Amino acid sequence: MDAHTPAPVPPPGCPAHASGARIPLHGPEFAADPQAYYAYMRHYGPTAPVELAPGVDATLVTDYATALQLLQDPATFRKDARLWRDFNEGRIPQDSPVVPLLAYRQNCMFSDGGEHLRLRQAITDSMARIDTQRLARNTERISDYLISQFGSRGSADLLGDYAKQLPLFVFNELFGCPAGIGDRVLFGITGMFDGVNAEKATAVLFGAVQELVTLKRSRPGDDVTSWLMQHHAKLSDEEMVHQLALLLGAGAEPLRNLLGNTLHRLLTDDRYADGGGLIDEALDDTLWDNPPMSNYAPHYPAHDMEFAGEKVQAGDLMLVSFAAANSSPALTAARSSGSNRSHLAWSAGLHGCPSKEPARHITVTAIEHLLNRLPDVELAVPEDSLIWRPGPFNRALATLPAKFTPVPASGRGDARPDVSGTAAGAQAGDRTGGEGKEERKGRWSQFLSWLTS
Numbered sequence: 001m002d003a004h005t006p007a008p009v010p011p012p013g014c015p016a017h018a019s020g021a022r023i024p025l026h027g028p029e030f031a032a033d034p035q036a037y038y039a040y041m042r043h044y045g046p047t048a049p050v051e052l053a054p055g056v057d058a059t060l061v062t063d064y065a066t067a068l069q070l071l072q073d074p075a076t077f078r079k080d081a082r083l084w085r086d087f088n089e090g091r092i093p094q095d096s097p098v099v100p101l102l103a104y105r106q107n108c109m110f111s112d113g114g115e116h117l118r119l120r121q122a123i124t125d126s127m128a129r130i131d132t133q134r135l136a137r138n139t140e141r142i143s144d145y146l147i148s149q150f151g152s153r154g155s156a157d158l159l160g161d162y163a164k165q166l167p168l169f170v171f172n173e174l175f176g177c178p179a180g181i182g183d184r185v186l187f188g189i190t191g192m193f194d195g196v197n198a199e200k201a202t203a204v205l206f207g208a209v210q211e212l213v214t215l216k217r218s219r220p221g222d223d224v225t226s227w228l229m230q231h232h233a234k235l236s237d238e239e240m241v242h243q244l245a246l247l248l249g250a251g252a253e254p255l256r257n258l259l260g261n262t263l264h265r266l267l268t269d270d271r272y273a274d275g276g277g278l279i280d281e282a283l284d285d286t287l288w289d290n291p292p293m294s295n296y297a298p299h300y301p302a303h304d305m306e307f308a309g310e311k312v313q314a315g316d317l318m319l320v321s322f323a324a325a326n327s328s329p330a331l332t333a334a335r336s337s338g339s340n341r342s343h344l345a346w347s348a349g350l351h352g353c354p355s356k357e358p359a360r361h362i363t364v365t366a367i368e369h370l371l372n373r374l375p376d377v378e379l380a381v382p383e384d385s386l387i388w389r390p391g392p393f394n395r396a397l398a399t400l401p402a403k404f405t406p407v408p409a410s411g412r413g414d415a416r417p418d419v420s421g422t423a424a425g426a427q428a429g430d431r432t433g434g435e436g437k438e439e440r441k442g443r444w445s446q447f448l449s450w451l452t453s
Contacts, residue, residue: 011029011033011036011037011040022049022050022051022057023037023040023041023048023049023050023051023060024050024051025037025050025051025052025060025295025392026051026052026053026054026390026391026392027390028387028390030390030392031387031388031389031390031391032387032388034294034323034395035323035327038062038321038323038324038327041060041062041321041324042062042063042324045063045308045309045310046061046062046063046065046066046308046309047059047060047061047062047063047066047307047308047310047318048060048062050319050392052098052319052392053096053097053098053392054093054096055091055092055093055096056086056092056093056096056098056317057086057317058298058316058317058318058319059310059312059316059317059318059319060295060318060319060320060321060324061308061318061319061320061321061325062321062324062325062328063308063324063325063328063330064325064326064328064330064331064344065328065330066308067320067321067322067325067344067348068344068348068349069308070299070307070318070320071297071299071320071344071347071348071349071351071352072348072349073349074112074113074349074350074351075302076301076302076303076305077299077300077301077302077318078112078299078300078301078302079109079110079111079112079116079298079299079300079351080104080110080111080112080300081102081103081104081105081110081298081300082104083300083302083314083315084102084104084300084315084317085300085313085314085315085316086315086317087099087102087103088315097198098392098393100192100198100202101296101393102298102317105242105245105246106238106239106242107119107239107242107243107245107246108120108123108243108246108351109246109250109351116350116351117350118233119233119235119239119243120350120354121231121233122228122231122233122235122243123228123243123247123354124354125227125231126224126227126228126231127224127354127355127358129224129227130174130224130358132358132361135170135174135358135361135362135365136361136365138170138173139166139170139361139362139365139366139369140365140369142166142169142170142173142447143162143166143365143366143369143370143373144369144373144409145169145447145450146161146162146165146166146169147162147370147373147374147407147409148409148450149161150162151373151374151406151407151408151409152406152407152408152409153406154403154404154405154406155380155401155402155403155404156401156402156404157399157400157401157402158260158263158370158377158400158401158402159256159260159396159397159398159399159400160399162259162263162366162370163256163257163259163260163263163366163400164190164256164260165443166259166362166366167251167252167255167256167259167362168185168186168189168190168252169443169444169447170362171185171247171248171251171252172185172186172444174223174224175212175223175224175225175244175247175248176212176216176221176222176223176224176225176226177208177212177444178215179442179444179445179448180442180445181208181211181212181215182208182442182444182445182448183442183443183444183445184204184205184207184208184442185205185208185209185212185248185444186442186443186444187201187204187205187442188201188202188203188204188205188206188208189201189205189248189249189252189253191204192205192249193249193252193253193256193394205245205248205249206241206245209241209244209245209248210237210241212225212244213225213229213237213240213241213244214237216229217229217237224247225240225244228240228243228244247355251355251359253292253293253394253396254292254293254353254359254394255292255359255362255363256292256396257292257293257394257395257396258283258286258287258292258359258363259362259363259366259367260396260397260400261286261290261292261395261396261397262279262282262283262286262363262367263367263370263400264290264386264397264400265282265285265286265290266278266279266282266367266371267377267378267379267400267402268379268383269282279364279367279368279371280364283360283363283364283367284343287326287343287345287346288326288327288343288345289323289326289327290323290395291322291323291326291343291344291345291395292345292394292395292396293322293345293393293394293395294321294322294323294393294394294395295319295320295321295322295323295324295392295393296319296320296322296347296393297319297320297322297347297351298317298318298319299318299319299320300314300315300316300317300318301313301314301315301316301318302314320344320347322343322344322345322347323395325344326343326344326345331343373407374404374405374407376404376405377402377403377404378402378403378404379400379401379402380401380402380403381401386398386399386400387399
């Protein structure tokens with residue numbers, strides 16, 4: 001800033017009034033109006049000093065061009081979280097809520113060079129084998145099941161009752177989870193992201209995925225888990241567990257948020273009142289304005305250097321603000337000219353999202369089917385009463401209350417997904433989860449029972 005530029009005023013609730021204070025990305029104030037914080041951060045330049053959680057410092061890239069520079073330079077900015085200096089030197093609280101999403105794991109997200117290429121290729125090749133027609137059919141039928149649970153009430157929380165559950169069910173199907181394993185996958189992922197006994201939830205998820213790997217080694221099916229095993233990268237069992245946990249966890253939360261944020265946009269913006277063909281437009285606008293993961297892509301400089309006019313040290317934690325980059329003034333012209341896919345919601349470079357096409361397909365199908373079943377659905381509370389979930393990484397509502405004319409449940413015969421060749425199909429009759437026990441109480445078991453009732 002020059003001498004004639006007035007000093008920026010921090011947003012309400014931001015303690016950055018004090019000289020040198022970092023800008024907090026946690027707490028209800030940031031969640032309520034993150035764009036006010038991003039606007040304030042731009043006065044620092046292309047990067048800003050932030051606090052992800054108490055005691056966890058980072059540098060956040062808020063400028064679009066600078067974000068691309070970081071994301072597309074893997075030689076300078078590494079993904080291996082074992083380089084995180086503050087963590088290695090004991091300055092990060094072990095029980096910090098952000099550690100599970102930042103600490104090193106043996107998967108492609110936290111790897112570099114040849115190891116990253118090997119693991120990443122196995123994932124992209126396996127995800128490319130997903131049949132879009134089958135994915136659409138299964139998404140529609142899972143949607144039918146979820147709507148059957150609340151449709152007769154005439155009201156629902158479209159987050160908890162629909163957007164939160166649908167991705168988990170779709171992924172259980174894609175990865176060939178039988179009843180008991182699928183129940184534990186749902187429990188584990190839900191607990192990890194909701195922060196409810198996250199340590200236990202993480203252990204449950206990894207235990208369930210380990211059991212799934214063991215099952216698929218002996219009984220492969222027509223599913224992503226089996227395709228990963230059959231890939232020429234020859235993943236070990238340990239590598240399989242970490243790649244599957246990554247795909248299930250990293251896919252569920254962003255897709256839940258994308259589905260919920262797009263529904264929010266459709267229900268609160270009159271431009272989309274005609275529905276139908278405007279779902280894709282609403283989805284793209286959501287990816288621009290309310291990306292499901294607003295701040296993430298952790299990177300670490302390989303050496304001390306100057307970046308974007310600031311000195312950074314080897315091992316500094318640096319994140320990209322997809323939300324701030326998308327709203328950069330430099331992008332205004334590109335967006336107004338119709339360049340709808342130049343946003344960074346899917347990240348960019350070698351670590352860009354490998355599942356963006358299935359994610360788009362699931363989101364559009366799920367919303368279209370919901371609107372077809374509930375054509376008069378509308379928000380049940382004033383928009384300004386909605387609460388956004390706190391957190392430095394995600395952009396997501398806590399609830400999305402809606403009301404509609406009650407509808408009867410669809411017929412069971414029309415709602416059975418194509419599970420041929422998967423463990424879900426093979427075990428829909430016996431409901432066992434790999435341990436030989438009856439598992440009828442979990443949500444995935446209930447869904448499989450519903451299919452055959």
